Amino acid sequence: MTDDYSWLEEPQPAASEPARKRRGLRRFLPRLRRRRLAAQPADQPGAAALLEGQSERPLTELDQRLQALRARSLEGEVHDERQALYDVDQALTSPALQEKPGGVISAVALSQAQQAQVDLLTEIVGGQSDPAEGTAKRGLAGRAVQSLPNIPRLLISALLLLFVALPFVSSDYAPGALPPADFAEDDPQAAAFYAALDSLSPGDYALVAVEYGLGAAAELDALTDLALRHIFARGGRAVLATSNPIAYLHARNLITAIRDRAAQAGLRLVNGLDYLLLDYLPGGSLGIRELNENFADIARRSIRAAPISLPLRELTDMKLLLVVADSADDVRNWVEQALPDAGPRRLYAATSLAAEPLARAYVEGIDRFDGLLVGMRAAYTYGAMLDAAFGITPQSSAPNALASPETAPAGSVGSGASSVLAAAPSPTPLPTATPRPTYTPTPLPTNTPVPTPAPTIAMIRIVEVTSPQSPVNIRVGPSTAQAALGLAYTGDTLEVLDTNADSSWYKILMSNGWEGWISAIVVTERLVPDTAPASDESASNARERAVMSRFYPRRYGKIEPRFSQVNQVPVSARGAIIQLRERGGEAQRLQAMTMGTLAAVLAIALGNLAAAIGALARRG
Amino acid sequence: MTENTLALISFALTLMVFSYLLGDLPLIRHLYRIAAYIFIGMSAAFTLIVGYESLLLPFWQEAQDPAISWTALGSQADPVIFGAALLFAALLLLKPVARLGWLSNSVLAAVVAIGAAVGVLGALRGTLLPLLEATVRLPALDADIGSLLESLLVLLGTLMALFSFHYQVNPSGGARYAPGKVFRTIGKALIVTALGAIYASTILSSLTILTERIAFLFQYGA
Numbered sequence: 108m109t110d111d112y113s114w115l116e117e118p119q120p121a122a123s124e125p126a127r128k129r130r131g132l133r134r135f136l137p138r139l140r141r142r143r144l145a146a147q148p149a150d151q152p153g154a155a156a157l158l159e160g161q162s163e164r165p166l167t168e169l170d171q172r173l174q175a176l177r178a179r180s181l182e183g184e185v186h187d188e189r190q191a192l193y194d195v196d197q198a199l200t201s202p203a204l205q206e207k208p209g210g211v212i213s214a215v216a217l218s219q220a221q222q223a224q225v226d227l228l229t230e231i232v233g234g235q236s237d238p239a240e241g242t243a244k245r246g247l248a249g250r251a252v253q254s255l256p257n258i259p260r261l262l263i264s265a266l267l268l269l270f271v272a273l274p275f276v277s278s279d280y281a282p283g284a285l286p287p288a289d290f291a292e293d294d295p296q297a298a299a300f301y302a303a304l305d306s307l308s309p310g311d312y313a314l315v316a317v318e319y320g321l322g323a324a325a326e327l328d329a330l331t332d333l334a335l336r337h338i339f340a341r342g343g344r345a346v347l348a349t350s351n352p353i354a355y356l357h358a359r360n361l362i363t364a365i366r367d368r369a370a371q372a373g374l375r376l377v378n379g380l381d382y383l384l385l386d387y388l389p390g391g392s393l394g395i396r397e398l399n400e401n402f403a404d405i406a407r408r409s410i411r412a413a414p415i416s417l418p419l420r421e422l423t424d425m426k427l428l429l430v431v432a433d434s435a436d437d438v439r440n441w442v443e444q445a446l447p448d449a450g451p452r453r454l455y456a457a458t459s460l461a462a463e464p465l466a467r468a469y470v471e472g473i474d475r476f477d478g479l480l481v482g483m484r485a486a487y488t489y490g491a492m493l494d495a496a497f498g499i500t501p502q503s504s505a506p507n508a509l510a511s512p513e514t515a516p517a518g519s520v521g522s523g524a525s526s527v528l529a530a531a532p533s534p535t536p537l538p539t540a541t542p543r544p545t546y547t548p549t550p551l552p553t554n555t556p557v558p559t560p561a562p563t564i565a566m567i568r569i570v571e572v573t574s575p576q577s578p579v580n581i582r583v584g585p586s587t588a589q590a591a592l593g594l595a596y597t598g599d600t601l602e603v604l605d606t607n608a609d610s611s612w613y614k615i616l617m618s619n620g621w622e623g624w625i626s627a628i629v630v631t632e633r634l635v636p637d638t639a640p641a642s643d644e645s646a647s648n649a650r651e652r653a654v655m656s657r658f659y660p661r662r663y664g665k666i667e668p669r670f671s672q673v674n675q676v677p678v679s680a681r682g683a684i685i686q687l688r689e690r691g692g693e694a695q696r697l698q699a700m701t702m703g704t705l706a707a708v709l710a711i712a713l714g715n716l717a718a719a720i721g722a723l724a725r726r727g
Numbered sequence: 728m729t730e731n732t733l734a735l736i737s738f739a740l741t742l743m744v745f746s747y748l749l750g751d752l753p754l755i756r757h758l759y760r761i762a763a764y765i766f767i768g769m770s771a772a773f774t775l776i777v778g779y780e781s782l783l784l785p786f787w788q789e790a791q792d793p794a795i796s797w798t799a800l801g802s803q804a805d806p807v808i809f810g811a812a813l814l815f816a817a818l819l820l821l822k823p824v825a826r827l828g829w830l831s832n833s834v835l836a837a838v839v840a841i842g843a844a845v846g847v848l849g850a851l852r853g854t855l856l857p858l859l860e861a862t863v864r865l866p867a868l869d870a871d872i873g874s875l876l877e878s879l880l881v882l883l884g885t886l887m888a889l890f891s892f893h894y895q896v897n898p899s900g901g902a903r904y905a906p907g908k909v910f911r912t913i914g915k916a917l918i919v920t921a922l923g924a925i926y927a928s929t930i931l932s933s934l935t936i937l938t939e940r941i942a943f944l945f946q947y948g949a
Contacts, residue, residue, distance in 0.1 A: 257749075257750035260748065260750060261748060261749060261750065264748040265748075267937075268748075268941070271934070271937060271938060271941050272941055272945075275941060275942060275945045320770075321766075321770070322936070323932075323936075325935060325936045325938075325939030325940070326932060326935040326936065326939075352773060352774040352777035352778060352781075353770055353773055353774065353777075355777050355781065356773050356776075356777060386781040386782070386785070387777045387778070387781040387782070389778070389782060390842070391842075392842070392845060392846055392849060393841070393842050393845055396845050396849070408785055439853075439854060440849075442853045442854065443846075443849030443850055443852065443853030443854055444845070444849045444853070446853055447849075447852040447853050459932045459935075460928045460929075460931040460932040460935065461925075461928050461929040461931075461932035461933075462928075462932075463928055464921070464924050464925045464928050465925070469854075469858075472857060472858045473853075473857050473858075474857055474860075482931070482932070482935060483935050692942045692946075695938075695942065696935075696938040696939065696942055699934075699938040699941060699942075700931065700934050700935060700938055703934040703937065703938065704930075704931065704934065707930060707934075
């Protein structure tokens with residue numbers, strides 16, 4: 108065969124054809140060339156000839172079923188196409204053809220032979236020649252619409268739901284054993300994961316990449332929640348990052364829930380200090396690469412204020428990298444874009460069951476990969492290990508064993524917050540048998556005297572921005588007519604210095620030492636223990652403030668860290684973060700999964716059995 | 728909106744999704760689809776909001792502040808690079824204009840090319856080289872028999888799985904070697920087993936989600 112493909116080239120314009128001139132702005136645009144197939148020269152092979160030149164595939168290359176069909180045809184077994192293609196009508200179901208009066212179909216006149224062919228084809232593929240015979244009809248959009256429930260689907264669904272629901276109804280239906288209480292028993296990779304997070308020292312940073320959407324939240328939320336609590340309980344600091352916008356919102360919700368629960372125990376978790384939720388990283392792998400290259404910039408932008416005590420400059424400032432993902436591709440993206448430049452840091456992953464086969468096979472080949480947690484079973488064991496490590500006796504296994512903030516027994520602000528911190532110096536584990544006094548979110552009237560603080564811990568007044576319309580202004584004076592001095596965002600806390608005459612404005616202390624005014628409408632006042640003196644600020648932090656004040660002068664109404672450094676609290680007190688998590692239902696869910704698996708296997712087996720019996724009946 | 732209200736909405740949406748089990752029936756089908764549309768629409772809206780809050784708004788606020796120098800905008804890039812980025816972003820807006828679409832196509836081509844370059848570099852450094860190193864690494868001679876067998880199984884399994892893919896027609900039309908056929912059959916069996924394991928894991932993952940919803944229904948339906 109010749110290699111001359113010149114006949115595929117673009118035809119040259121005839122010499123007599125003048126080049127078309129462009130006028131105006133069009134002459135600056137590129138002249139797009141249209142590629143056309145030239146007429147095939149007579150001396151070149153055509154497509155049919157090329158095909159003819161190909162060798163036919165040998166019969167042995169055919170599928171065995173086709174070979175058997177051919178053999179039966181040659182042996183004379185098959186005298187009718189309908190006999191040869193049995194089961195086809197089960198495999199192929201075609202929508203019914205609906206003939207409309209005056210439509211195209213009625214205008215087509217078929218010969219008797221053609222009609223016979225059509226009937227044969229219709230019978231083979233299981234179609235309905237007469238729409239009145241079938242149960243299907245067409246909707247407005249032309250799609251087939253059922254008029255009766257899909258019985259097989261309904262039966263299978265009912266079977267599955269029944270099996271899955273049984274463990275929630277009665278504990279008698281609890282097949283199989285629950286996961287072990289320690290990873291060391293059967294999962295060394297999970298044990299390595301736990302050991303890595305458990306070895307964090309106060310002030311260590313752990314990058315937590317949250318890369319799953321709402322669909323995998325039911326499976327991975329528990330793992331993310333436990334990992335974050337573990338980091339905080341060890342005094343570490345979590346830096347959350349994601350290249351998935353839905354995951355960004357999910358991570359924000361998770362960290363907010365943890366922060367609110369920790370606040371009940373008087374432990375303040377502050378964005379930009381104890382944790383840092385980085386802005387959404389657009390572009391997938393490009394976003395992760397951007398984080399790798401410009402970590403400090405992204406961290407500064409994400410805080411929306413002056414970073415106070417985050418000495419984050421590079422990805423190598425992280426003690427470890429943790430990826431929670433619902434697909435192996437997300438794990439691979441982080442491994443490829445972040446791990447090679449993360450210095451000696453090691454990678455740990457938590458994935459869903461669906462992602463496990465590929466993710467495990469992938470990460471096990473990576474040298475600096477150490478640990479993997481998978482699904483809810485791992486979450487169950489992880490929670491049990493954390494409870495044991497922090498001396499917490501699991502409470503009732505009933506759902507919602509821990510009271511929600513709305514139903515928690517009310518206690519005074521001072522007693523609730525100080526009870527945990529007052530016990531902080533004691534190395535003994537937290538008592539768990541008695542209900543914990545909790546914070547009552549009722550705002551204090553601003554014109555009432557501040558309650559007397561506990562004798563051991565000084566209390567200070569703060570306001571927390573609670574307005575859903577964030578950010579809000581911090582102004583030079585107690586009036587909206589005054590100039591804005593800075594911004595504060597929902598969840599930000601600011602120390603109160605004073606109020607105006609009618610208590611409609613708070614005079615607050617901003618983190619750079621400035622004083623400003625914020626409206627009482629957008630904040631809620633509370634009392635918190637002052638656990639750290641203001642003079643704790645290091646020289647480097649002060650220097651960073653000075654530098655950042657040039658760039659973010661309008662954004663200083665953000666963070667007051669003096670009373671919120673979790674890692675200043677002993678580990679025993681930080682165990683409250685572990686204790687104050689949603690519990691209940693894990694055992695039932697795991698047992699329901701086992702029952703669901705049984706139901707799925709049963710449904711598949713019964714379906715195959717029914718299909719086999721049906722096939723045998725048709726052959727007979 | 729109170730937590731109970733949100734829970735009730737979640738309860739109703741969960742039941743609407745489960746209505747799919749009844750089949751593609753009139754009226755019932757709309758319940759399922761409405762829930763699916765809400766889910767998709769909310770996801771799209773969340774994405775837009777996050778993009779606005781995380782990317783555009785901070786950038787715009789900083790740009791409005793005269794006290795912020797150019798170098799503090801977005802990154803430590805110099806004004807030339809920042810200006811080029813702005814120019815490229817503006818050119819992307821020309822996409823709907825048919826005659827100027829090639830300008831935005833050029834920018835898109837640059838983005839795709841950079842993305843591909845980053846991807847290739849990351850794949851080389853993060854995946855191919857480490858995995859190649861791990862694959863060719865011979866097991867230690869003093870390794871236990873289990874490790875040796877595992878390495879051998881991985882090696883043979885990989886080869887047989889690769890051997891099962893063949894794209895060449897036998898020109899003679901005759902049968903292939905019998906040993907080759909055996910290898911291909913084993914390779915296909917390994918591939919089918921791997922796909923089956925992935926499928927089973929997917930079912931288990933779906934069951935996890937189902938159990939969460941069932942637990943939710945029992946919790947709030949009681």
